[in-house]
Amino acid sequence: MASVAQLLLPSILICFVAISFAQKEPFLPNSVILPVTKDLSRFQYVTQIYIGDQPQAPTKLVIDLSGSFSWMDSAFTSLSSASQHPINCFSLQCSMAKAATSCTSGNKTCTLQPENPITRIVTRGDLTEDIISVSVTDGIETGSLASISHFLFSSAPELLLKGLSNGVKGVLGLGNTRISLPSQVANTFGFQRKFSLCLSSSNGVLFSGQSPYMSLPHSEISKSLIQTPFVFRDGNKLKGYYISVKSIKINGKKMVINESSLLVNQEGVGGTKISTMVPYSTMESTLYHTFIEAYIKAAIALNMTMVSPVAPFGVCFSSEGVDTKRVGPNVPIIDLVLQSEMVKWRILGRNSMVQVSDKVMCLGFLDGGLNSKASFLIGGYQLEDNFLEFNLETSMLGFSSPLLMGETTCSNLRLQHMPRETRHYDF
Structure with a gap:
């Protein structure tokens, strides 16, 4: 005959597990983390985000510190994502992009002027909104993807990719504007409007959000x-x-x-x-x-x-x-x-x-x-x-x-900070 302790053990374990889950703190990210790889043939620094709803398309972008906004190849994004849509003139988003002047000729769509930072070619592009997903951390836990549901960027013709690294689909703008990546990250997650860059001859890392970014070795930097x-x-x-x-x-x-x-x-x-x-x-x-x-x-x-x-x-x-x-x-x-x-x-x-x-x-x-x-x-x-x-x-x-x-090096920081597994969170 089973003892009382043996009979009670399953119930005790269930209660313990339930209490453990109940006490687990909710995941609250404090920073976005993006990988940065150097293209040694073009001497450009490339990162990757995911665009669209399901399935999400991995999208490589060249990092531009002077970029007022991000822009992407419209042919690629239209095929990769069904969740994007153009922004109307006289909208709040158009005003944020300081593109109201594009609405003076009867245009219904807010337009920007995306520029190739290498060739300096400038074209016309529609201000567009879509879902993107990026890796995030709460300072301890890594391996999570979070969505920015209303990410603003400009569409651009494929010709604007000339001179950029092979395989990239546009430019990630990090400038001090209201629709650059750091500002949109701050608005979505409630972070401070700041970002950190650690470039490498191979693999570096980009943070956008609070600091210290991780409670790991060298985070005191x-x-x-x-x-x-x-x-x-x-x-x-x-x-x-x-x-x-x-x-x-x-x-x-x-x-x-x-x-x-x-x-x-x-x-x-x-x-x-x-x-x-x-x-x-x-x-x-x-x-x-x-x-x-x-x-x-x-x-x-x-x-x-x-x-x-x-x-x-x-x-x-x-x-x-x-x-x-x-x-x-x-x-x-x-x-x-x-x-x-x-x-x-x-x-x-x-x-x-x-x-x-x-x-x-x-x-x-x-x-x-x-x-x-x-x-x-x-x-x-x-x-x-x-x-x-x-x-x-x-x-x-x-x-x-x-x-x-x-x-240490920026490559070491990348190895310590980048996710090794992925879970998805919506904010």
């Missing part, structure tokens, strides 16, 4: 960032993200330049622009030549040997005999001095030198020409393995020291 304000023009936002670089030091020695050459661009405004759409940093010609003269002098002082330049680079060195450390080759250190001498963006060998062959490395800064729109543009290679936080509410950029100094 977001708590110890150096802060610098964005630059504005007459109280208005520029297209893209600009910071003020007051001076440049090479191996601790300040370059002799006119400070205004760093602060004024072709339009007479702005400063140093941060871009994901150019592979290497560029400088206006006069500034560039002063920069390379100072860099060559510092390199020769370290007994580095110049060699013939390899296109597209203007200055190259022999890598033989140059020590290589965790932070890259032992070459002159570049410091971008920001609002004060105490606030510096440091560029070490990993982000200043490009290894073009077994024996040759080149300085990863290019001549942007005399008519460069930005006097100084920080490109993708200089951003890699640096953690950058763009706070749209406080208009501040937070940036880390090179992550290699802390024995």
